[in-house]
Amino acid sequence: MRRKSVALVMAAATVLSLMAGSGVTALADEETVELTMWGGWAGDQIGQLEKQLEGFNNSQDKIHVTYMAQDSMEQKLLTAIASDEVPDIVLWDRFNTSVYAPKGALMALDDYVEKDSIDLDQFYEPAVDELRSGDNLYGIPLTVDTRIIFYNKDLLEEAGVDPVSITDWNSLEEAAVKLTKWDGNVLEQSGFSMKDVGLFNNWIAQAGGQMIDDTTNPPTTAFNSEAGLTVLEYWNKLLNEDKVYQLGFEDGLGGDGFKAGKVAMTFNGPWVLEQYKEAGLNFGVIGQPKGPSGDMHAMMGGFGLAIPNKAKHADEAWEFIKWWTTQPENGVEFCKISGNMPANKAAAEDPYFADDDVFEVFTEAYTYAGIRSKVLGYSDVEGLALIPQLQKYVAGEISAEEALANAQSQGDSILAEAAQQ
The missing domain is CATH 3.40.190.10 (Periplasmic binding protein-like II)
Known part of the structure; x- marks a missing residue:
């Protein structure tokens, strides 16, 4: 039996050697790795993503990526990780990194970046920074918007x-x-239009203020300030003195x-x-x-590509991420498909953008844009504490001082609680 087994092994080795010499690849090498990408993009955006993925899938025969839209994707990802049923890639809202990376949702990509000598300076710096948590990088910037x-x-x-x-x-x-x-x-x-009080974070930066003071421990809100009052006084002048807008005006116009x-x-x-x-x-x-003191500011948002923790095909996912984010022509192509501007600066300098009057203004704005605060609890400070008070203010229910003081009290409690988690 032993001699027979050895003979079979030698015969198999000979066959493989002949296959390699004749240009025939072993079956294992011919198998395509199937990757799944999750994201919150839906509707027409699904077709846009599928067209971009088709470009990647057709560019080689080793990896095939399929997109699956997900509601509440970030929460679903945590559940998937707990059950070891995670996707291979996620289309990631960079703003969520500071919340979900500490929870173990994402894989740190620093080793991949170092191994392949990826120059992070090719991307807009705020977009890279938004994908960092602690000392690690958890994604590569894909798009920018403002x-x-x-x-x-x-x-x-x-x-x-x-x-x-x-x-x-x-x-x-x-x-x-x-x-x-x-x-x-x-x-x-x-x-x-003055329908969106959520843009307060942009206005206060133009007034020379800030949303959060992260030099304190725990961090505290900073919008109850002279700059914050300057914004609300300006809003009041536009709404109630100049009357350039009326609350609810756009409700009957499809929003x-x-x-x-x-x-x-x-x-x-x-x-x-x-x-x-x-x-x-x-x-x-x-x-x-420009604001009263000459400050110019924009708030940068956008998405990145990340690999979930416990992903089964991380190496292949990384190859896909590199294809889309580090090859400028692929970022340009996706903009042509979807209108989403690339986070890769070389892509943004392509004539497709530089020769377009609209894209040119967006590209310029990214040079002075910043990102929202990364401190834990910040999104709840905006969504649960500040915005409801601003809505009461513009509706004439409370004063500017009351709105900012109430939001400060609630916001500081949120930040203190988040710091203890």
Whole structure:
């Protein structure tokens, strides 16, 4: 029996040697590794992602990636990790890194980056920073986005407003007043949309303030300040003195008065470009206005690609991540498909962006954009403490001082509790 086994082994080795010499690869090498990517993108975005994945899948025959949309993806990921049934890749909202990386949701990628000598300077620095937690990197930046001012060219021309003149809060206010139309007590055209109080974090940075003081232990809120009051006083002037907007005005316009042609100027991001083009809008864009002290600021968001903890095909997932994020042409191609701008700076310098008046303004904004705070509990500070108080303020239910003080009290409690976890 022993001699027979040895003979079989030698025969098998000879066959494999002949296969290799003839250019025939062993069956194990021919097998394609199937990867699954999870993400929260749904609707039309699924088709956009599938088209990009098709480009990767067709570029080689070793790895095949399939996208699966997930509701509440981050929470589902923790459950999947506990049951050892994780996807191989996640399309990751970078803002969630500081919350979920400490919970063990993601694999640190530092060893991969070092092994392949990946130059992280090829990406926008704030996007890389947002994917760090502690001393580790948990993803590679994929897209960047921010908000700038969209304006209706026809409405500005009709009102005699030159968009180039809109450079700061004062000139923005002057333009908004000229662009607003009332018929008695009925607002017919708003000069500037003020529906989103969640943009307070952007406004306060332009006023020279900040949302969080992370030099304290535990961190504390910092928006109940002179800068915070300056923002709310400016809002009050626009809403209640200049009357350039009315709360609820866009509710009957599909939620987007600019798209309906009834709002002359609004803050928005690159994700609406295709929608506005399809709506036939004649629009242009300008960068963020400077605040009272000359500060210019934008808030950068966007996604990265990450590998979940306990992923079974981490090496293959890393190859896919490199293909999409470190080869500029692939970032450009995805923008052509989806309108999402690449986090790779070389991709963003492609003529597709540099020669486009709209993309050029977005690209410039990324040079002065920052990210939201990474301290634990920050998202709840905004969502549970601050925004509800700001909504009461703009509705006239409480004063600016009350809104900020109430939010400070609740926010500090949230941060203190988060620091103990």
